[in-house]
Amino acid sequence: MGDIIRVRGLEKRYGEVRALDGLDLTVPEGTVLGLLGPNGAGKTTAVRVITTLLRPDAGTAEVAGIDVLADPMEVRRRIGLSGQYAAVDEHLTGRENLEMVGRLYGFPRARARARAGELLERFDLADAGDRPSKTYSGGMRRRLDLAGALVAAPPVLVLDEPTTGLDPRSRIQMWEVIRELVSGGTSLLLTTQYLEEADRLADEIVVIDAGRAIARGTADQLKRQTGGERVQLVLADVADRDRTRVLLGEVCRSDVRDGETERELAAPAEGAATLMEVLRRLEEEGIAVLDIGLRRPTLDDVFLTLTGHGAEAPGTARTEEPAR
Amino acid sequence: MTTTVTPLARTVTDSWVVAKRNLIKIKRVPEVLIFVLVSPLMFVLLFAYVFGGAIDPGGGVNYREFLVAGIFVQTVVFGATFTGAGLAEDMQKGIIDRFRSLPMARSAVLIGRTFSDIAYNVLSIVVMALTGLLVGWRIRGSALDAVAGFALLLLFSYAFSWVMAWVGLLVPSVEVINNASFIVIMPLTFISNAFVPIDSFPTGLRVVAEWNPVSTATQAVRELFGNTGGAPVPDAWSMQNPAAYTLLWVVLILAIFIPLSIRQYRRAAG
Ligand SMILES: Nc1ncnc2c1ncn2[C@@H]1O[C@H](COP(=O)(O)OP(=O)(O)O)[C@@H](O)[C@H]1O
Ligand SMILES: [Mg+2]
Numbered sequence: 001m002g003d004i005i006r007v008r009g010l011e012k013r014y015g016e017v018r019a020l021d022g023l024d025l026t027v028p029e030g031t032v033l034g035l036l037g038p039n040g041a042g043k044t045t046a047v048r049v050i051t052t053l054l055r056p057d058a059g060t061a062e063v064a065g066i067d068v069l070a071d072p073m074e075v076r077r078r079i080g081l082s083g084q085y086a087a088v089d090e091h092l093t094g095r096e097n098l099e100m101v102g103r104l105y106g107f108p109r110a111r112a113r114a115r116a117g118e119l120l121e122r123f124d125l126a127d128a129g130d131r132p133s134k135t136y137s138g139g140m141r142r143r144l145d146l147a148g149a150l151v152a153a154p155p156v157l158v159l160d161e162p163t164t165g166l167d168p169r170s171r172i173q174m175w176e177v178i179r180e181l182v183s184g185g186t187s188l189l190l191t192t193q194y195l196e197e198a199d200r201l202a203d204e205i206v207v208i209d210a211g212r213a214i215a216r217g218t219a220d221q222l223k224r225q226t227g228g229e230r231v232q233l234v235l236a237d238v239a240d241r242d243r244t245r246v247l248l249g250e251v252c253r254s255d256v257r258d259g260e261t262e263r264e265l266a267a268p269a270e271g272a273a274t275l276m277e278v279l280r281r282l283e284e285e286g287i288a289v290l291d292i293g294l295r296r297p298t299l300d301d302v303f304l305t306l307t308g309h310g311a312e313a314p315g316t317a318r319t320e321e322p323a324r
Numbered sequence: 325m326t327t328t329v330t331p332l333a334r335t336v337t338d339s340w341v342v343a344k345r346n347l348i349k350i351k352r353v354p355e356v357l358i359f360v361l362v363s364p365l366m367f368v369l370l371f372a373y374v375f376g377g378a379i380d381p382g383g384g385v386n387y388r389e390f391l392v393a394g395i396f397v398q399t400v401v402f403g404a405t406f407t408g409a410g411l412a413e414d415m416q417k418g419i420i421d422r423f424r425s426l427p428m429a430r431s432a433v434l435i436g437r438t439f440s441d442i443a444y445n446v447l448s449i450v451v452m453a454l455t456g457l458l459v460g461w462r463i464r465g466s467a468l469d470a471v472a473g474f475a476l477l478l479l480f481s482y483a484f485s486w487v488m489a490w491v492g493l494l495v496p497s498v499e500v501i502n503n504a505s506f507i508v509i510m511p512l513t514f515i516s517n518a519f520v521p522i523d524s525f526p527t528g529l530r531v532v533a534e535w536n537p538v539s540t541a542t543q544a545v546r547e548l549f550g551n552t553g554g555a556p557v558p559d560a561w562s563m564q565n566p567a568a569y570t571l572l573w574v575v576l577i578l579a580i581f582i583p584l585s586i587r588q589y590r591r592a593a594g
Contacts, residue, residue, distance in 0.1 A: 048421075051425050052424070052425065053421055053424055053425060055591070073427055076425060076426060076427040077427045079425070081421075081422075081425045083418055083421055083422070085417075085418050086418075087417065087418035087419050087421060087422035089345060089417075089419055090417075091348060091349045091352045091353060092345060092348060096345075096348065100341055100344075100345055101422075101426065103337070103338075103341045104338055104341055104423070104426045104427075104428040104432075105426060105427060105428075106329065106334070106427070106428075132352060148422065
């Protein structure tokens with residue numbers, strides 16, 4: 001088998017907004033695809049089409065070779081979804097939530113109960129399992145929701161922004177959970193706004209903007225598109241700026257970029273050797289720096305290069321030209 | 325695994341699982357119950373003591389005795405709001421999406437919801453009946469007729485549940501549902517014989533009231549409980565055959581709103 005998810009030319013409009021504008025993507029079986037894009041890029045809309053919740057205006061989607069539009073029931077048997085907002089019933093306990101989902105997958109009562117117990121253990125919710133889930137923290141809710149997606153051990157998982165709104169600790173915990181999951185061979189489509197998250201979890205990344213894929217590749221491939229490593233420094237004294245600029249240009253034999261503040265400068269580097277050479281020359285010339293280091297380009301840089309705007313720019317969905 | 329289960333059996337188990345989930349909420353959020361129970365209680369007491377002296381239902385029947393069937397009908401019709409509000413809340417919280425992403429019977433969420441809401445109605449009928457007994461209402465017909473009367477009330481409210489299910493999926497906002505149902509149900513119950521005898525309306529409104537299913541449901545329940553005394557019944561066919569006419573409405577509403585609601589569920593928020 002090749003691709004467990006295959007999406008071609010998806011289009012979906014809401015009035016003037018093109019939420020999806022010809023989206024193509026594939027997830028090879030057993031891999032993690034990160035769908036990376038800013039708020040409003042169309043990630044949730046794409047997820048809703050793939051998980052049979054929404055009919056697109058045009059285009060096709062297949063999960064495990066099954067057409068999502070023609071046979072949604074078969075797709076639902078194979079897919080586990082954890083949506084952007086944890087869809088747990090807050091009046092039910094964690095255990096009751098999971099048992100209910102098991103029963104709705106068609107499990108007999110005993111099996112649903114056993115599975116709920118297993119998942120509570122695995123997601124570190126066993127102690128809280130018999131409390132109504134409205135008493136749970138955001139991270140616990142999210143884990144419960146993810147556990148709900150795993151009840152039937154589906155071969156395909158879809159997680160829509162699994163760590164949005166979590167505190168850093170819960171986020172890292174969630175990453176560990178997800179990594180452990182996919183090490184077992186589950187195919188995963190993961191959407192995220194966080195560049196770091198895609199970098200850490202995904203085998204491949206599709207960058208989505210205004211409802212279409214604008215780039216695809218591994219994190220490294222995408223980073224290379226924006227140039228390689230660079231040496232970046234912060235001057236102690238702004239007066240040294242021009243001298244340092246010349247110095248950097250000589251060592252790096254390239255254009256020097258201004259940083260975010262007047263004190264910051266950056267230039268392409270070839271590993272630690274460049275950094276050492278820059279340090280030696282700074283010492284020689286008696287230029288003091290507050291900070292200096294090698295920086296790999298972040299996916300944020302990638303986004304900027306690809307779209308001309310940062311990843312966090314709001315309201316990026318493309319709207320129709322007004323009719324004249 | 326569970327591959328040999330028939331679609332019907334699947335629908336039944338899935339609906340039961342959903343209904344059970346809703347019933348757990350009654351247990352966990354008893355505050356909701358208080359509202360369900362207090363408002364009919366207040367209605368019985370207000371009407372009985374505030375308007376009671378001013379209204380003569382005719383036929384030598386005590387107004388309180390006349391009133392209780394009307395309050396029963398009004399309350400169970402309002403009870404349908406719960407179905408709409410419950411579904412609206414589930415839509416807002418993404419629970420409907422969770423259900424829709426599962427390989428479950430597609431009518432089960434709605435069947436489960438409408439059935440579990442019968443529990444609210446049963447509870448409020450019990451409270452109203454007890455309050456009614458306290459203010460002087462009595463069942464004067466046979467036990468069998470009384471059972472038929474309660475059954476008719478539940479059927480009537482069940483039909484309205486499906487109307488509100490559709491509205492709840494269409495307009496997933498609890499506030500809007502509550503306000504909309506108030507705006508629709510208030511006139512429906514006030515332009516009827518629920519609180520005043522039908523011949524007290526001016527001609528135009530009287531015709532509306534005579535063919536209003538709330539009137540006929542009330543009339544049927546009054547007759548089954550033996551609360552009509554010798555009061556003359558209007559000539560309209562609907563009022564002469566109130567149970568049959570009410571059941572016609574029940575069938576009509578279900579025939580329209582079950583498919584409509586299921587369709588809306590399948591495309592919910594699409
Ligand atoms: N139900 C809807 N009605 C109207 N507009 C919508 C709806 N769902 C999404 N949109 C719009 O479609 C675009 C893409 O939304 P979405 O898929 O939720 O983006 P993301 O998940 O990447 O943040 C946004 O501009 C959003 O406002
Ligand atoms: Mg989203």
